[in-house]
Amino acid sequence: MTPEAYRGYTLALKEQLLRDQRVVSLVAVGSMAGRESHPDRWSDHDFFVVVKDGEQTAFREELDWLPQFDAVVLPFQETRHGLKVLYEGGHLVEFGIFGLKDLHLARLNRFKVLFDRKNIERRLGIISTTTLYQSRAAIANDDELFGQFLTKLLVGVGHYYRGEHLSGRATVQTEALRHLLQLFEKHLPAARRPLLDSLDPLRRFEVVFPKLGRDLDKIMGLPVPRSALEMLDLAERELKVHVHAFPKRALEVVKSRLEAEAFRGYSGQAAPSAGSRKGGSPL
Numbered sequence: 001m002t003p004e005a006y007r008g009y010t011l012a013l014k015e016q017l018l019r020d021q022r023v024v025s026l027v028a029v030g031s032m033a034g035r036e037s038h039p040d041r042w043s044d045h046d047f048f049v050v051v052k053d054g055e056q057t058a059f060r061e062e063l064d065w066l067p068q069f070d071a072v073v074l075p076f077q078e079t080r081h082g083l084k085v086l087y088e089g090g091h092l093v094e095f096g097i098f099g100l101k102d103l104h105l106a107r108l109n110r111f112k113v114l115f116d117r118k119n120i121e122r123r124l125g126i127i128s129t130t131t132l133y134q135s136r137a138a139i140a141n142d143d144e145l146f147g148q149f150l151t152k153l154l155v156g157v158g159h160y161y162r163g164e165h166l167s168g169r170a171t172v173q174t175e176a177l178r179h180l181l182q183l184f185e186k187h188l189p190a191a192r193r194p195l196l197d198s199l200d201p202l203r204r205f206e207v208v209f210p211k212l213g214r215d216l217d218k219i220m221g222l223p224v225p226r227s228a229l230e231m232l233d234l235a236e237r238e239l240k241v242h243v244h245a246f247p248k249r250a251l252e253v254v255k256s257r258l259e260a261e262a263f264r265g266y267s268g269q270a271a272p273s274a275g276s277r278k279g280g281s282p283l
Contacts, residue, residue, distance in 0.1 A: 001091050006039050009091075012067035014114050017049065020065060022058075024100065025050040026114040027124060033112035044092035048106060050120060053099040056081075060097050081105065107131045145183050146247045149235065150254045152176035153228045157258055160224040172228050173220050180235060181205055184212060187242040212238065229258055 001009070010032065017023045030046035031039045051059055059065065060083060063075055074086040078094075081102070085093040098106055100118065108128045113121045152175045160168025185193075185205070192208045206213030212234075219230045232255050240246045 001041055001043070001089075003039065003041075006043065006045075009045060009067055010114075013045070013047070016065055016067060018115060022052050022055045023049060024052060024118045025116045025120050027108075028112045028114055029108060030110060033110045035110040035112065044094055046094050047114075048096045048098060048108075048111075050098050050100065050103060050118075053101050056097050056099050056102070066093065103127070142183070142186075142243060142245060143247075145179050145186075146250070149176050149179040149183065150247070150250055152179065153231065154254050154257065157225050157228050157261065161261060165224070168224050172224050172231075176228070176231065177216070177220070180231060183235070183239060183243075184209060187239060188212075225258065225262055229255065229262070232258070 010028070014026055017026050025048075027048040027050065028034070028046070029048060031043045032046050049059060060077060063069060063072065063083075063085065066072065066085065068087065071088040072085055073088055075083065077083050079096075081096045081098055083095055083097070085095075087093070096106060100120070103120070103123065104127065106127055108124060108131050111124055111128060113124065152171050156168045156171030156173075156176060158168070159165075159171060162168075185208075188209065190208045195204050195207050206217075215234060216231075219227050219234065222230060232251060236248075236251055240248065
C-alpha cells in the first residue's frame with residue numbers, strides 16, 4: 001500500500017466511525033500512530049475502536065463499518081477483543097473493540113487518538129504506562145533467561161538430530177532466540193533504546209542494534225546445529241562483560257555437548273571429517 005493509500009484508508013476509517021454515534025473513540029496504535037516509526041508499504045493498520053458499553057459484540061460481528069468492506073477476503077476473531085481482516089491486494093487490518101468498562105483490559109504502547117468523544121486519552125496514557133511496567137516485570141531474571149536460552153538450544157538441537165527438524169528449528173531459532181534478544185535488550189547499551197517494542201522483543205531489534213541484528217540474521221540462515229553454536233558464541237562475546245553473574249560454566253557445558261554431537265551422524269557414527277566449526281565443519 002502506498003503512503004497515499006495508507007493515509008486515505010486512515011481518513012476513510014475515521015470519517016466512517018465519526019458518523020456512528022455508538023463510537024466513543026478511534027485510537028491508532030503501532031506504526032499507524034506515526035510516533036517513533038512511520039508506516040511503509042508493508043505496514044498494516046492497527047487500531048482500537050472504543051464503543052459504548054454493550055455495542056462491542058455488534059462491532060465485532062458486523063464489519064461493514066470498515067472502509068472498502070466489499071474487498072474483504074478474510075475476517076476472523078483472533079482474541080476475545082481483537083480481530084484481523086485481510087483485503088484484496090494483501091492489506092492487513094488488526095484492531096481491538098473495547099467498551100469503556102473493559103478498556104482497562106487493553107495492552108498498549110505507542111498510540112495516537114484520532115478522535116475522542118469521552119476524553120479517554122488520559123486513561124489510555126495510564127494503560128500505556130501500566131503495559132510498559134507489566135512488560136518489564138514479565139521479563140524473567142537473568143538466571144531464568146540464561147537457563148531458558150541454554151536449555152532451549154540443547155533441547156532444540158536434540159530434536160533436530162532425532163529427525164524432528166521443524167520442532168528443532170522452532171525451538172532454537174524462535175524460542176531460544178527470543179530469550180537471547182531479551183538478554184541483549186536488558187544488558188547492552190543502546191542510544192536508540194526507546195524504539196524497542198515493549199510488547200515484542202523481536203520488533204525493531206535491528207534498528208536499535210544494527211550490527212547484532214545483521215549477525216543474528218546470518219546465524220538464522222545456518223543449519224540448526226551450527227546456528228545454535230553460533231548463538232552461543234555471540235552470547236558469550238556480547239554478554240560476558242555486561243552480566244555480573246554470567247553463567248560461563250553452563251555455557252561451556254552446552255557448547256561442549258553440541259560440538260561433540262556435531263561430529264556424529266544421526267545414527268551415532270562418527271562423521272567422516274572433523275574440520276573446525278569456522279571452516280570445513282560438517283554442520
